[in-house]
């Protein structure tokens with residue numbers, strides 16, 4: 001199967017395995033393995049391929065997709081062949097989403113899940129892929145109603161189990177409809193998606209996502225699909241997306257975060273070797289930018305968690321790195337004006353108390369902002385000898401100061417009020 005050149009990019013387009021995206025460090029190839037699941041051997045192979053065809057840098061996105069960076073044009077066709085041969089390609093053709101659904105890393109396995117969210121997601125995926133004209137970035141969250149709540153992930157459409165035989169249908173703006181039977185939910189989802197395409201077609205170029213419709217239009221969309229409004233499902237406690245978690249089979253999984261959602265090929269190889277050694281039966285990709293190692297006894301899960309922590313993976317829900325995003329930066333990316341990963345690691349320590357209170361930090365090597373499309377409470381944009389400091393915005397917003405890393409660290413010392421300290425910073429380069 002041939003790939004398209006990356007200059008096929010246009011607004012709203014998403015990269016995949018067959019259609020890579022040009023970035024500052026070469027082509028970015030996004031992988032969508034079937035069910036978001038890998039064997040230990042497949043994980044090891046991905047590390048090897050990242051090294052052989054790219055710059056050895058691997059990311060996991062906020063939708064749980066793996067991305068190989070720095071892939072070379074001349075070896076991309078061979079990479080695609082090897083990925084197909086290993087059963088690692090499962091993306092829809094055409095201009096729609098490559099993968100429509102987002103699930104928890106333990107979908108279908110989680111002890112507290114109310115129904116099998118993996119099976120439900122596969123049916124939503126199958127029926128949803130039949131809807132022509134969906135925008136590429138469209139996403140459906142399929143939430144099994146367990147402890148790994150997906151409420152914080154943005155979605156055009158949300159299917160949430162509220163009992164083993166009831167699924168609530170969520171639309172943007174906190175609108176809920178239904179409930180419907182799990183068997184009916186994929187068909188209802190596909191009908192809603194098709195109705196969205198028709199509505200969007202009436203105002204070309206204006207409606208790209210479900211959230212672009214107002215509450216009254218969304219309600220009309222739902223009622224045209226014979227759905228009744230219902231109260232919002234009960235609020236669940238904040239999920240703990242890393243640590244040892246119970247599976248419904250009586251086995252255990254180790255949920256991890258990759259530091260800043262990144263690994264290099266060597267680390268991926270070591271993780272694959274650990275998964276083999278501990279007889280992990282499946283590795284799941286996590287939208288919390290990490291990996292889940294499944295099917296373990298309790299002692300094996302605890303031993304593997306310790307081994308993964310010593311590899312530098314995030315195992316504690318209080319680890320400040322969970323709230324920090326950083327792009328590949330220098331030296332991996334030639335566009336980068338700063339060593340973002342190293343600097344993000346220093347800043348995560350300095351800002352740990354504020355991160356624990358919910359502050360979000362984004363460190364970017366250039367304005368392209370590969371690692372975070374939207375705003376963060378504090379965005380740092382690499383530039384000449386330091387960073388532009390942007391509060392409550394993204395890399396394209398106006399900075400309030402330009403500071404060296406040392407000055408930033410000094411101003412952000414624990415106990416200081418971040419806004420007061422940075423607002424007081426001069427609006428010129430220090």
Ligand code: SF4
Nearest residue numbers: 024327333365366370
């Ligand atoms: S945001 Fe970072 S990784 Fe992306 S092109 Fe810029 S420097 Fe490179």
